[in-house]
Amino acid sequence: MQTLARTLIAIVVALASLGAITERVREPGVTDTEIRIGNVMPYSGSLEAFGAIGKAEAAYFEMINERGGINGRKVRFISHDDKSDPSTALELTRGLIEKEDVLLMFGSFGTPGNFAVRTYLNERQIPQLFVASGDDHLSDPSLFPWTMSWQPSIREEGRIYANYIQAFYPGKRIVALWQNDHFGRELFRGLQDGLGDIARMIRVDIAHDVADDNLGKHVSVLKRSGAEIFVFAGAPANVTKVIRSAADLNWHPVFILNHMSSSIATALKPAGPENALGVITATFLKDASDPAWKDEQAAKDWPTFIEKYNRAGGKDDNAAVFGYAAAETLAQVLKQCGNDLSRDNVMKQAAALENYQSSILLPGIKINTGRWDFRPIKHLRLVQFDGRSWQPIGDVLETAFSRSQK
Known part of the structure; x- marks a missing residue:
C-alpha cells in the first residue's frame, strides 16, 4: 500500500508540474494550435506604399501555415491600418493586446507610431519586436527592454x-x-x-x-x-x-x-x-528586381511566392522584400522558443540570434543580437x-x- 501511495503521489506531483508548465506557456495569444501576432501598418494615407511590408508579412505567415506552422502551431497575423497616425497606432495596439489577445506586437511601421506605443507595451512586458523603424531610440534595452528594432540605424x-x-x-x-x-x-x-x-x-x-x-x-x-x-x-x-x-x-x-x-x-x-x-x-537587402541574383534559389522562389500569395504586393517592391525578411526573422525566434512561448522567452530568444542569415539579406550581412544588443542588423553595403x-x-x-x- 505504501508503494502504491508513493506512486500515486508521484503521479499527482508530475501532473501538477505539467500543469504548471502548461500554464507558464499559456500567455494570451497562445493555444495548442495558434500563435496570435499583432501589427499596425499604413495601408492608406501618405505612406501607404510601405503597407507592402505588412502585406508581405501576412503572405509569409500564410505560406508558413500551409507548411504546418511553427512547432505545430499556426500563426495568426492580425494587422490593422493606422494611416501613419501615432494616436491611431496606440488605440489599435491597445485593442490588439486587450481585445484580440495577441502574444506580441511585430514589425509595426514608423518611428512616431512605435514611440507612441512603446511605454504602454513595456509597462505590460509585451514584446515589441522588429519594429519597422531605424531610429536609434528604439534599440535601447537599458530603458525599454521589451522593444527591439530590426533594420540598420x-x-x-x-x-x-x-x-x-x-x-x-x-x-x-x-x-x-x-x-x-x-x-x-x-x-x-x-x-x-x-x-x-x-x-x-x-x-x-x-x-x-x-x-x-x-x-x-x-x-x-x-x-x-x-x-x-x-x-x-x-x-x-x-x-x-x-x-x-x-x-x-x-x-x-x-x-x-x-x-x-x-x-x-x-x-x-x-x-x-x-x-x-x-x-x-x-x-542590406537584395533588390528583388536586380538580375544579379537571378540564379540564386531565393530569387527564383520570390516570383513564385508573390504569384501565389498575391496579397504581398508587387514582385519588385523593396518594401515587400523588407516585410518578407523581417517575418523570416520572427519565425526563427518563434522556432527557437520551442514550446515555451512565454513573453519572457520570446524576448530571450530574440536576444539570442547568432549569425542568422535571412534568405534575402545581402551576402556577408548576418543577424546577431544579445542581451544588450537590440540592433539585429548592423551592417550596410x-x-x-x-x-x-x-x-x-x-x-x-x-x-x-x-x-x-x-
Whole structure:
C-alpha cells in the first residue's frame, strides 16, 4: 500500500508540474494550435506604399501555415491600418493586446507610431519586436527592454554617406533634399554628424513633405547652388520625380539616396535607367528586381511566392522584400522558443540570434543580437546603379553601433 501511495503521489506531483508548465506557456495569444501576432501598418494615407511590408508579412505567415506552422502551431497575423497616425497606432495596439489577445506586437511601421506605443507595451512586458523603424531610440534595452528594432540605424546610414563623400569627393559642394519627418531628419543629422567640421560643405538643404508638389522647384534651387553631390532622403515615388527633374534640368550630380527608396523596378526604372545611372545607396537587402541574383534559389522562389500569395504586393517592391525578411526573422525566434512561448522567452530568444542569415539579406550581412544588443542588423553595403543592376562599392560596412559591441 505504501508503494502504491508513493506512486500515486508521484503521479499527482508530475501532473501538477505539467500543469504548471502548461500554464507558464499559456500567455494570451497562445493555444495548442495558434500563435496570435499583432501589427499596425499604413495601408492608406501618405505612406501607404510601405503597407507592402505588412502585406508581405501576412503572405509569409500564410505560406508558413500551409507548411504546418511553427512547432505545430499556426500563426495568426492580425494587422490593422493606422494611416501613419501615432494616436491611431496606440488605440489599435491597445485593442490588439486587450481585445484580440495577441502574444506580441511585430514589425509595426514608423518611428512616431512605435514611440507612441512603446511605454504602454513595456509597462505590460509585451514584446515589441522588429519594429519597422531605424531610429536609434528604439534599440535601447537599458530603458525599454521589451522593444527591439530590426533594420540598420537611419542615422548610421547618413554617416556612411558622409564617409563615402569624404573618401571619394573631398572638398565637393553638397546639397540635400530630405523628407520633413523623423526619418528624414535622422538621416540628414547622420550626414551632418559624419561630415563633422566640413558640414559647411552642405550649401543648401531643403525639407519636403511626402505629398510635396514642388519637388521640381526644389531640385532647381539645389542645382543653382552649384553643388556636385546631391543627397536625397524620401519616399520611393518622390525619388522617381526628383531624378526626372534633375535630368530635365541637365543636372548630373553624384546622386545618393536612402536605401528604402532604391528599388530598381519601382523607383529607378520609372525615372529612366539612363537618368538613374550612377545612383548610389547603402543597403542590406537584395533588390528583388536586380538580375544579379537571378540564379540564386531565393530569387527564383520570390516570383513564385508573390504569384501565389498575391496579397504581398508587387514582385519588385523593396518594401515587400523588407516585410518578407523581417517575418523570416520572427519565425526563427518563434522556432527557437520551442514550446515555451512565454513573453519572457520570446524576448530571450530574440536576444539570442547568432549569425542568422535571412534568405534575402545581402551576402556577408548576418543577424546577431544579445542581451544588450537590440540592433539585429548592423551592417550596410554601398552599391551603385549601372543602368541595369546594383554594383557593390567596396566591402560590407560596419556601423558605429556594430563597432561599439566589440
